[in-house]
Amino acid sequence: MATVALLVKDLREHRTAALLLALGCLAVVLLLLAQNAQSAYSMSAFEIVRFALLSFLPLVALIIGNRLIVREYLSGTRLYVEALPIGSTLPLVLKYLLGLLYLSFLSVAMVLLAANQSGIADDVTRNYTLLILGKTWVMTILYWSVVFCFSLCGYLRIALYLVSAALVALLAYYPGIDADRFPPFALMDDQLFVFERDSVPWFDIGGTLLISLVFTLTGFLLTRVGEGSVVERLAKPMTRRDFVALGVLAFAGLALWSALLENKQREPVEFSSQQVVRLNDPSVAVLYLDDAYKESAQIIATRTHDSLTKLQATLGLAQLPRVKLALIPSREKHDIDYATADGVLISANWLEHDSYDDAILDSVLMHGVLSSQTGGRAMFEPYHWVLDGFTRWWVEQGDQQLDSQHAAELLARALWVIDRQPLAHDLVQRWQLTADQFSYPSAEALAWSAMTYLEHSQGRDRVIALALEFLTQPIGSSLLSTIQDRRESVQLRVERVIGMELNEFYRQWKQWLEEQRADKFVQSLRDTIPALAGRVDSDTDASGVHRLQASYVAISPATTDPAIAPGQCIMKHDYLGPFDTEFEVTDDYEDISDCTIGEAVHVVNSVYSPGDRVFIALDYENDVFHQPLRLHAERLTIQ
Amino acid sequence: MNEPARNDATGLLAPEEPAPVVLSLSDVHKSFGSLHVLDGLSLAVHPGEVFGFLGRNGAGKSTAIRLLMGITQCDSGQINVFGESLQSNVVGIRQRIGYVAQEQNMYPWMTPKVLSQFVRGFYPRWDEQRYRQLMNDFDLPPKRRIGTFSGGMKAKLALTLALSTRPELLILDEPTAGMDPVARREFLDLVREQTMKDGATTFFSTHLIDEIEAIADRIGIVESGRTVYGGELDPLRNSVATWSIAMSDYIPGSLPGEFARQQLCVLKEGQRQGRWVMTLQFSQNVLASYEIVLNEGWRHENMSLEDVFIAVVASA
Structure with missing residues (x-):
């Protein structure tokens, strides 16, 4: 009866707050999940759980601790209960x-909601859900144990929270300390928390539970020291002197943190070689490493510098990120690496390029520049298509005359995409899926065609306006700037800039794109792409070796010739993480063959084991198109 | 003259026949660090009586009550309640005790109705009808938040709750602290009336003499953690007397009368307003049984119970 009475009392006292808090939390989780669902592939639904564990769940624990424990001790009602x-x-x-x-x-509710909202590709199994659930619960126990212990420390608790937060920040961010290697940080590892599917991190779970136990026991022991006199003495509101001491502590902590961050800042990376062409304002450096390549380096440096100068003037940007290009002659001509951690660094081989290849490279470069300029914000999923379309548009016709050959190839690609997926709305709304399904070059061509139509129908300024709306400003780090960024939906922002409803724009753009078939050259390019679809099977042969088999089927009745396609069909495959983040398969693992219908064209004794997730792409290459066309893409879990 | 048997703890006279006790503390010690709060406290409370537990602030009354309630534990000594050791069955014993604390730390968000629903879960002998009756008698609003109650109302509510548990022992720890005189008198009348009606034993802690005079059958005076008197009020009152003599007539070392030294102790002596004043404490029956013949120049000074208390406490 006494237990029931105490429970009923606490429930009666805190039910409204607890209910509102729970509803608020779950609403936030649902909103984040919904937003995540709208942004295909942007992250796993379980990332929301990790975000919640790192952000508002500790706050909820703090509020609950404050209500359940601190209030009871500060108000003295504990004395009433202890005499019962x-x-x-x-x-x-x-x-x-x-x-x-x-x-x-x-x-648990958060994890289950996330599991429920996960896409098919997330492959949420029972064990995997239990693993996430276990890690989440262990972290929850840790949070509550810490809050429980500190709540019993009365007026010292705020100082303890501040010191703990500083310690956690120090361990998590200070260079030289790899916090992800020990519990509890290892449980919250940004990769493993979501991506680990099989291995149970017993050591990290045990370590975290041990820390929780220490905090819990400390809390209970504290209440026993001096028969509770210590806790009673601490259970007082903070005095002015305490506040001053806390202020000094916080200030000292911030000063120390700033000093540490200052030390952490490093100088930008520069090419140290003498064989570098350097241009300033905007800064462009091209590393060529051999005097034989100096001329080509000079050309690309000048071209890039000119393009960036015009871009800066057009978009009114005060400063552009530093651009560094490194020539790697051994590379394939379309094998371009770029990183945006410190300005934009591109490594590629441009020695064998024609003008279309140059445009590909320039487009990647511009993509990096605008992405870096916005702190990565330009790649935000709902308007990633604007970034892809604008960068190619800028390279092709933003600062020079559009090359008709380029235009034809891009249009033929775009037409092929809408032939395969006629719903332009879906193509844009699920942009990463489009890039995944049709490969990045085709998605880029589609986005370019949208920009070209916008220019054609409403003038160049509208294209520039769209870029200004989405591709120039980094989102601030404050809550206010986040809210400002979200106060208007992306759709409304696009509609405001282009002056029409988005669906109407899609309709007109698609109609214009269809009209381009009238251009015989475009149509002839389009006709070189065979009407084939791919299919992938995974099995094990008699000797137990795992195999991947791919075949092609005709998707048009006219396509009957088993060797219809003059080009080559290539199966590319690679390991994939457990979730569908953006993925571009390399040609490290590929099988090249003639395109024939009805039989297994690619049979690969695979290197994969049961449980591996593999990305498989079936690409088509011919002499007409500079880059492959993707006939089929699939994410497969090896059984 | 045969000297009566003495109580070891108090150094004063013990009851002639051992009576049954509801609660007893014998040679109880309790320290907080280097601070000795209770230093051999002993007392006994008999069934049905109102026992006044008297002492100055800081004398150790509240600590003694916390020990009696089993909230804290003594360092040494024995505490028995209802004939059993407190530590052997603290929950069971508490269920038979009604307790009114010095400060009413009840949940301010609760109404008396909600509080009674909460409290009844702890007491198997909870009497809802009595609770309602007392609420009505004390004129307490059942649906008003306790946070809005005055100190007196909270004390009445606490007493209501304590009495509604049908306690065999009612422990009141300075329940009238902070009350105005009218509210205090009203509260004491209620305690007297209700305990008389129930026949429950009452342990009433206070530092106010008039409260003790109003309701206590027997008292225990605690000072510096020790019992300096345990017994009825009248013997105490009759055992202490003050005399004075003009300074010019005072012979150092002289006594007001012809008393045998072993029958008295000097509680206090000193000069006041040109006279030498001496307060003496006798064996309880001395003042009643002897007709005191005063030496020349000495005169008897009237003493209130408060004067007696102060003298006893000051000499401890």
Whole structure:
């Protein structure tokens, strides 16, 4: 009866706050999940759980601790309860369990909601869900144990939270300390928390539970020291002197943190070789490494510098990121690497390029520049297509005359895409899926065609306006700037710039694109792409070796010739993480063959094991198109 | 003259026949660090009586009550309640005790109705009808938040709750602290009336003499953690007397009368307003049984119970 009375009392006292808090938390989780669902492939639904564990779940624990424990001690009502006929530790044990139960409910609900919202590609199995659930619950136990212990420290608790936060920040961010290697940080590893599917991190779970146990026992012991006199002495509101001390502590911590961050900042990376062409304002450096390539380096440096100068003037950008290009003659001509951690660094081989290949390279470069300029914001999923379309548009016709050959190839690609997927709305709304399914060059061509139509129908300024709207400003780090960024939907922002409803724009753009078939050259290019679809099977041969088999089927009745395609069909495959982040398969693992219908064209004794996730692409290459066309793409879990 | 048997703890006279006790503390010690709060406290409370537990602030009354309630534990000594050791069954014993604390730390968000729903879960002998009756008698609003109650109302509510548990022992720890005189008198009348009606034993802690005079059958005076008196009020009142003599007539070392040294102790002596004043404490029956013949120049000074208390406490 006493236990029930205590529980009912706590429930009655905190039910409204607990209910509102739970609803608020779950609403935030649902909103984030919904937003995530809208942004195909942007991240796994379980990333939301990790985000919640790192952001608002600790806050919820803090609020619950404050209500359940701190308030009871500060107001002295504990003294009333301790005179009732009950065991001395029972009220605290019940409070501990109640808080843990509440937070566990929230964390389990979050995981289940995320599991429910996960896409098919997430491959949410029972064991995998249990693994996420276990890690989430263990972290929840840790949070509650810390809050429980600190809540019993009365007026010292705020100082303890600040010191703990500083310690956590120090461990998590200070260079030289790899916090992800030990618990509890290892449990929250940004890769493993979501991507680890099979291996249970027993050591990290055990370590985290041990830390939780230490905090829990410390809390209970604290209440026993001096028969509770220590806790009683601490259970006082903070005095002015405490606040001043806390302020000094916080200030000192911030000063120390700033100093540490200052030390952490490093000088930008520069090419140290003498064989570099350097141009300034905007900064372009081209590393050529051999005097034989100096001329080509000079050409590409000048071309890039001119293009960036015009881009800067057109978009009114005060400063552009530093651009560094490194020539690697051994590379394939379309094998371009780029990184945006420190300006834009591109490594590629441009020695054998024609003008179309140059445009590909320039487009990648511009993509990097605008992405870096916006702190990665330009790649935000709902308007990633604007970035892809604008960069290619800028390279092709933004600062020079559009080459008709380029235009024809791009249009033929775009037409092929809409032939395969007629719903332009879907193509744009699920942009990463489009890039995944049809490969990046085709998606880029499609986006370019949208920009070209916008220019054609409304003038160049509208294209520039669209870029200004989405591709120039980094999102601020404050909550306010985040809210400002989200106060208007991307759709409304696009509609405001282009002056029409987006669906109407899609309709007109698609109609214009269809009209381009009238150009015989475009149509002739389009006709070189065979009407084939790919199919992939995975099995094990008689000797137990795993095999991947790919075949092609005709998707047009006219396509009957088994050797219809004059080009080559290539199966590319590679390991894939467990979730569908953006993925571009390399040609490290590929099988090249003639395109024939109805039989297994590619039979590969695979290197994969059961449980591996593999990305498989079936590309078509011919002499007409500079880059492959993707006939089929699939994410496969090896059984 | 045969000297009566003495109580070891108090150094004063013990009851002639051992009576049954509801609660007893014998040679209880309790320290907080280097601070000795209770230093051999002993007392006994008999069934049905109102026992006044008297002492100055800081004398150790509240610590003694916390020990009695089993909230804290003594360092040494024995505490028995209802004939059993407190530590052997603290929950069961508490269920038979009604407790009114010095400060009413009830949940301010609760109404008396909600509080009673909460409290009844802890007491198997909870009497809802009595609770309602007392609420009505004390004129307490059942649906008003306790946070809005005055100190007196909170004390009445606490007493209501304590009495509604049908306690065999009612422990009141300075329940009238902070009350105005009218509210205090009203509260004491209620305690007297209700305990008389129930026949429950009452342990009433206070530092106010008039409260003790109003309701206590027996008292225990605690000072510096020790019992300096345990017994009825009248013997105490009759055992202490003050005399004075003009300074010019005072012979150092002289006594007001012809008393045998072993029958008295000097509680206090000193000069006041040109007279030498001496307060003496006798064996309880001395003042009642002897007709005191005063030496020349000495005169008897009237003492209130408060004067007696102060003298006893000051000499401890």
